[in-house]
Amino acid sequence: MLLEVRDLHVEFHTRDGVAKAVNGVNYSVDAGETLAVLGESGSGKSVTAQAVMGILDIPPGKISAGEILFQGQDLLKLKEEERRKVRGAKMAMIFQDALSSLNPVISVGDQLGEMFQVHKGMSRKDSKAKAIELMDRVRIPAAKERVGQYPHQFSGGMRQRIMIAMALALEPELIIADEPTTALDVTVQAQVMDLLAELQRELNMGLILITHDLGVVADVADKIAVMYAGRIVEQAPVHEIYKAPAHPYTRGLLDSIPRLDQKGQELYAIKGLPPNLLAIPPGCAFNPRCPMAQDVCRTDEPPLYDVTESPVPRASACHFWKECLHG
Amino acid sequence: MGRYVIRRLLQMIPVFFGATLLIFLMVNVMGDPIAGLCGDRQCDPATAAQLEKEFGLDKPVWQQYLTYMGNVFTGDFGTAFNGQPVTELMASAFPVTIRLTIVAILFEIVIGISLGVVTGLKRGRPVDTTVLLLTLVVLSVPTFVTGLLVQLLLGVKWGWIKPAVSPEATFSELIVPGLVLASVSLAYVTRLTRTSIAENKRADYVRTAVAKGLPRHRVISRHLLRNSLIPVVTFIGADIGALMGGAIVTERIFNIHGVGYQLYQGIVRQNTQTVVGFVTILVLIFLLANLLVDLLYAVLDPRIRYA
Amino acid sequence: MPEPEPFEPLESYGEEGRAIASTGAGGASDLATAEAETLEQRPSVDAAEEAAGGPEGAGPDKKARSLWSDAWHDLRRNPVFIISGLIILFLVVISIWPSLIASGDPLDCDLSKAQEGSQPGHPFGFNGQGCDVYTRTVYGARTSVSVGVLATLGVAILGSILGGLAGFFGGAWDGFLSRITDVFFAIPVVLGGLVLLSVVTSSTVWPVIGFMVLLGWPQISRIARGSVITAKQHDYVQAARALGASNSRMMLRHITPNAVAPVIVVATIALGTYISLEATLSYLGVGLKPPTVSWGIDISSASPYIRNAPHMLLWPAGALAITVLAFIMLGDAVRDALDPKLR
Numbered sequence: 011m012l013l014e015v016r017d018l019h020v021e022f023h024t025r026d027g028v029a030k031a032v033n034g035v036n037y038s039v040d041a042g043e044t045l046a047v048l049g050e051s052g053s054g055k056s057v058t059a060q061a062v063m064g065i066l067d068i069p070p071g072k073i074s075a076g077e078i079l080f081q082g083q084d085l086l087k088l089k090e091e092e093r094r095k096v097r098g099a100k101m102a103m104i105f106q107d108a109l110s111s112l113n114p115v116i117s118v119g120d121q122l123g124e125m126f127q128v129h130k131g132m133s134r135k136d137s138k139a140k141a142i143e144l145m146d147r148v149r150i151p152a153a154k155e156r157v158g159q160y161p162h163q164f165s166g167g168m169r170q171r172i173m174i175a176m177a178l179a180l181e182p183e184l185i186i187a188d189e190p191t192t193a194l195d196v197t198v199q200a201q202v203m204d205l206l207a208e209l210q211r212e213l214n215m216g217l218i219l220i221t222h223d224l225g226v227v228a229d230v231a232d233k234i235a236v237m238y239a240g241r242i243v244e245q246a247p248v249h250e251i252y253k254a255p256a257h258p259y260t261r262g263l264l265d266s267i268p269r270l271d272q273k274g275q276e277l278y279a280i281k282g283l284p285p286n287l288l289a290i291p292p293g294c295a296f297n298p299r300c301p302m303a304q305d306v307c308r309t310d311e312p313p314l315y316d317v318t319e320s321p322v323p324r325a326s327a328c329h330f331w332k333e334c335l336h337g
Numbered sequence: 338m339g340r341y342v343i344r345r346l347l348q349m350i351p352v353f354f355g356a357t358l359l360i361f362l363m364v365n366v367m368g369d370p371i372a373g374l375c376g377d378r379q380c381d382p383a384t385a386a387q388l389e390k391e392f393g394l395d396k397p398v399w400q401q402y403l404t405y406m407g408n409v410f411t412g413d414f415g416t417a418f419n420g421q422p423v424t425e426l427m428a429s430a431f432p433v434t435i436r437l438t439i440v441a442i443l444f445e446i447v448i449g450i451s452l453g454v455v456t457g458l459k460r461g462r463p464v465d466t467t468v469l470l471l472t473l474v475v476l477s478v479p480t481f482v483t484g485l486l487v488q489l490l491l492g493v494k495w496g497w498i499k500p501a502v503s504p505e506a507t508f509s510e511l512i513v514p515g516l517v518l519a520s521v522s523l524a525y526v527t528r529l530t531r532t533s534i535a536e537n538k539r540a541d542y543v544r545t546a547v548a549k550g551l552p553r554h555r556v557i558s559r560h561l562l563r564n565s566l567i568p569v570v571t572f573i574g575a576d577i578g579a580l581m582g583g584a585i586v587t588e589r590i591f592n593i594h595g596v597g598y599q600l601y602q603g604i605v606r607q608n609t610q611t612v613v614g615f616v617t618i619l620v621l622i623f624l625l626a627n628l629l630v631d632l633l634y635a636v637l638d639p640r641i642r643y644a
Numbered sequence: 645m646p647e648p649e650p651f652e653p654l655e656s657y658g659e660e661g662r663a664i665a666s667t668g669a670g671g672a673s674d675l676a677t678a679e680a681e682t683l684e685q686r687p688s689v690d691a692a693e694e695a696a697g698g699p700e701g702a703g704p705d706k707k708a709r710s711l712w713s714d715a716w717h718d719l720r721r722n723p724v725f726i727i728s729g730l731i732i733l734f735l736v737v738i739s740i741w742p743s744l745i746a747s748g749d750p751l752d753c754d755l756s757k758a759q760e761g762s763q764p765g766h767p768f769g770f771n772g773q774g775c776d777v778y779t780r781t782v783y784g785a786r787t788s789v790s791v792g793v794l795a796t797l798g799v800a801i802l803g804s805i806l807g808g809l810a811g812f813f814g815g816a817w818d819g820f821l822s823r824i825t826d827v828f829f830a831i832p833v834v835l836g837g838l839v840l841l842s843v844v845t846s847s848t849v850w851p852v853i854g855f856m857v858l859l860g861w862p863q864i865s866r867i868a869r870g871s872v873i874t875a876k877q878h879d880y881v882q883a884a885r886a887l888g889a890s891n892s893r894m895m896l897r898h899i900t901p902n903a904v905a906p907v908i909v910v911a912t913i914a915l916g917t918y919i920s921l922e923a924t925l926s927y928l929g930v931g932l933k934p935p936t937v938s939w940g941i942d943i944s945s946a947s948p949y950i951r952n953a954p955h956m957l958l959w960p961a962g963a964l965a966i967t968v969l970a971f972i973m974l975g976d977a978v979r980d981a982l983d984p985k986l987r
Contacts, residue, residue, distance in 0.1 A: 094552065107541060359828075473969055474965070479961075585834055
């Protein structure tokens, strides 16, 4: 296994109390595999990813428990200097908003070349050639001329390609893409997503794709982890989850996708608001919004039940997963 | 880039004339320019009338201003109360004040920025709180009180420096007065840098730099600092002009014969030519410093360069 | 603030930067100007919060509070605010009723006691004319505080009206006003004070206040202009305009409440500066004149004797510094409370 996150807990110490952002997350990615992590904002999907990358703001953040095994080694036990050498070289991250995530006052070429200078000790000149090569690879036209330009001179799609190029620079084993297409126009979204998927296949990388967009997931993901209030509530292979969700929250998410064959009908929406992380409801965190909630949901926190019915394992954290799966 | 500079230059022209006109009006309307011309004696009416005619003071103010500006552009700044040409006073005063300003600016850059970076990175820690408190103390005590106390302690009580600066006003003599002159701006640069660093520290691109696996010192020096210093550079640049104009107090305390001293003399003796002449040069320096800042801006921030 | 406002054309970036141009007032007023910068940029707050990597969406009840009630909630628990507030309250009380804590007469002096140090009944000693330093320090509060308050009021009213209108209507008036403020920024404040006040013979506080308003308004005007322009770009203001709200209604109901915060912060900090400036002008011999009792006058008249009798200078200077400090801290606390980015 390339990456295994085990029982990860992350909390944020704020003025108003302790926000429990991640509460016992387990997931894993293999080389060449794509894991999609799905959830609303506040579900802890980005925080988990930042913990894996080692870029959480500590404080106020704090990893209170858990292990992050990367190629069999617990990253949380590494010294900061060793951890740094993993970042960028062996695992890389693509952020949502490329305009703010790229340094506005440093040329694109320098920002790309920096990877080679720092991790490989290359000269400025060699790293510039590498930067041009990378820009070609993510199909930025006229890379040679544009290598000296600044982020604000590129279009949104091109900027996201630069982010991808930067992540791929040292051919890492794992890529974490945090909503890589959310900030882009719909037409550009598909291009960027295809490029990412193609490069992933080529380099046989593991990919963690964080998104709230179920449409993106269906095409590229192998398996899906659905997160709610800092926990994984359902984990399953992608085609099975679309066929029959085993958690009412997943069902709600699927039902709220607009579909052409339901034209004229009212669009479904999950009622209520995401939970306040300072005061997560007792029992199942989803119970106040759940249409299937019973008394037991308000008192007992459901474990992650094994609900495997096919060769591929799947799991659901719902007391009534059977009813949900078959109902 | 070229257009940007030209636009800035064009914007300076009305400011230059506006500021000089303003000070010209203030001096002329409020004061009595003739009174200063007869030295310490009272002018008799006949002499006064003759002098008025001679200096064109019977003409409307706007004509006087134009005549004066015309003279200024040919290098004629008029004569000071003691009969010396104002340009001679300038030649002796400006080098002194420029040295004083250089010392002050160096303090601002070296101490101000370093303290700002340290406190910005360690926001909320004891070192941050201590420095922040110190800056507040410096800001809340008027410069002349700071100057008097520094002079009393270092110069009189402990004898580390000479309490008054010699007419040569060498760099080494100007270190303490320069620090006094810089003190308020120094505190301010510290706070500005601190705020800027603390804000940019959370910027997305800094997170990206960390995610790229860059060493901490590289994240700070290459990614964080450059962006954070943009507002600081603006302030320091604009402060050049203000320091030179504000040196009146410091020069008075340490008996430095610079621009502030001459201006003070000019104002006390109601010598219009000295005051307006010096202020004209100060305004010019202020504007040039601002232009320099604008250029530096463009160097630091490509978004300006390619606008 | 490297990110320019999305709606502002890039050239305004230079202008914004210049909003922190030094005024030469002794710097602290520059402090005020630029520290409000962060407040003007409020639209990006949400993005910044998310970027902070904090708990995404810490909860629904947080959003419900308005900016001001949120700030007030913060301030009540901020020791800096409480301490500075209490100091200012105390100053205001003794400005109005100085006899509450000082029984003597500030003008009742005994030359035979000149420069004498502390003694029973006279804790701060005597000044160069043999007046009781304690009494004079207490009575000096009134002048210093009223100069500060009145000058700030004048500057704030004049500056926000001119700047606010310029920001709201834009166009030629805005361009003209921007150049005018540039002109005022080019003249060092202390120098302007020397020139203007050197010929004034009145011994009241009004010339000094008038001068401060005259040279101080561009600072507030720039802030007000900037924050009105920012407020104007908010979606709900655009929506109100689209719905046909009149200009006056938009200004009063939608823009003013949102644009006023930076002005208040800058004005609070500037108030301290004006008190300090009054003292500096007195030191240069052009500020207030006796028989007015003010800290500035006492400090400057004590300055020649600092080697022999430093207490004459230190007490009023200390009172002045504490006052200025209180206003700067108050402004700071209010700014922090209003600026969620720095939490």
